[in-house]
């Protein structure tokens with residue numbers, strides 16, 4: 131509250147304000163204005179600008195089906211880690227593109243509906259600048275081994291369709307098993323934020339000179355990949371080693387892709403093996419539920435390069451499979467797919483392929499996740515121990531088919547009928563193939579999505595092809611813009627108060643003198 135200063139000796143007239151007080155008031159008023167202006171500038175400058183979003187599209191042409199993914203990221207933060215996220219996934223109707231080997235011209239048009247979906251999701255003015263990639267995996271690798279001409283025609287058909295879409299076509303090709311493993315590993319570590327560490331984590335890790343990444347386990351229909359950073363560097367099998375420099379750190383990564391060991395081709399292999407010792411056309415199969423029946427054309431079974439070596443003359447043309455629902459028998463049956471007899475290296479997985487000792491945590495995705503999720507074995511809070519997992523698969527396999535079919539009537543019969551085999555196959559691959567034990571089993575984390583993005587190779591593929599992962603850590607200013615402005619305002623306030631205080635102290639304006647003395 132203001133108290134008017136009365137000039138001594140003058141009475142009856144209007145009280146006059148001294149010059150010093152006037153100046154003080156003006157100064158006070160101006161500083162208040164300055165502070166308000168500073169705060170206003172800080173607030174408006176700090177308001178988030180309208181986001182400039184970029185988009186990218188990747189089609190994962192898998193052996194069983196094609197998925198189209200749309201990713202988005204803020205244009206200004208292109209080189210940060212964890213900023214790209216999946217905004218759309220579209221499942222292409224029908225088989226994977228390798229399934230069009232007898233009608234190659236239909237492979238491209240099969241993608242049309244998902245391309246329209248992408249046109250709808252991405253603002254039209256950005257269509258032209260949006261890169262679109264297609265990567266084909268093991269189904270096309272097999273087709274190109276079996277019939278190179280058909281594989282080329284399928285790819286041409288797909289390319290024609292993608293070029294006619296309004297996006298920026300960047301290529302349609304078969305990716306190698308190594309690339310598939312590596313990009314899956316990049317995807318999950320990018321999404322888990324393992325490449326760039328900040329604050330305490332960084333300090334801790336630089337002290338221990340480690341940088342933890344998660345291994346990647348991908349199970350498809352036609353191939354499976356294992357990728358991780360081993361503990362010790364070894365040049366025993368150079369074709370399994372990859373070198374990356376990401377965000378200023380070096381990574382030596384082990385990867386291997388087993389063609390024909392995806393779960394669909396593994397089943398074909400198993401049936402082809404079973405056929406070798408059969409006298410008649412009916413097979414009692416422990417990997418299918420009791421009461422389940424399936425008829426398989428023998429010629430279809432031996433079409434794939436995964437079984438062609440076992441082809442011979444059979445006195446029947448069809449195979450009648452009858453389910454037996456016996457997990458233990460099924461495990462013994464499946465185990466035969468992993469040949470552990472020859473290892474030319476210090477350690478192997480199977481079929482004489484080098485595998486260094488397992489190291490760290492693993493993210494297991496794609497069919498590893500679909501199958502384990504169906505069996506309710508993916509809980510992150512209480513990951514099931516290996517014996518519990520085996521017991522769950524065992525009791526699922528023991529359920530009669532009519533009961534399973536009624537309990538899960540909403541699930542596609544093709545998937546449902548094979549969860550028993552797939553569960554046994556996954557356990558066999560991990561335990562017998564890669565030598566996971568009850569001790570390190572719980573280091574496997576079954577992942578479907580990380581945040582909003584599916585775990586899989588497509589995101590890593592796009593990050594790499596658009597150069598979104600820099601080799602060196604981008605130089606980051608020590609303070610964010612907001613903190614910088616805030617600090618400037620605070621410093622100005624402190625400075626202004628100090629100046630004012632100093633001025634008051636040395637000039638001792640008359641109005642204050644009485645109070646001070």
Ligand SMILES: O=c1[nH]cnc2c1ncn2[C@@H]1O[C@H](COP(=O)(O)OP(=O)(O)O)[C@@H](O)[C@H]1O
Pocket residue numbers: 191192193194195226267268269349350351352353354392393394496497500501545
């Ligand atoms: O919901 C599901 N339940 C069970 N299996 C699934 C489900 N969705 C996809 N799959 C299986 O996942 C696998 C995906 O393999 P993909 O088509 O990617 O082959 P690839 O990676 O070997 O080329 C296939 O075996 C497919 O049947």
Ligand SMILES: [Ca+2]
Pocket residue numbers: 192193267349350351496
């Ligand atoms: Ca796949």
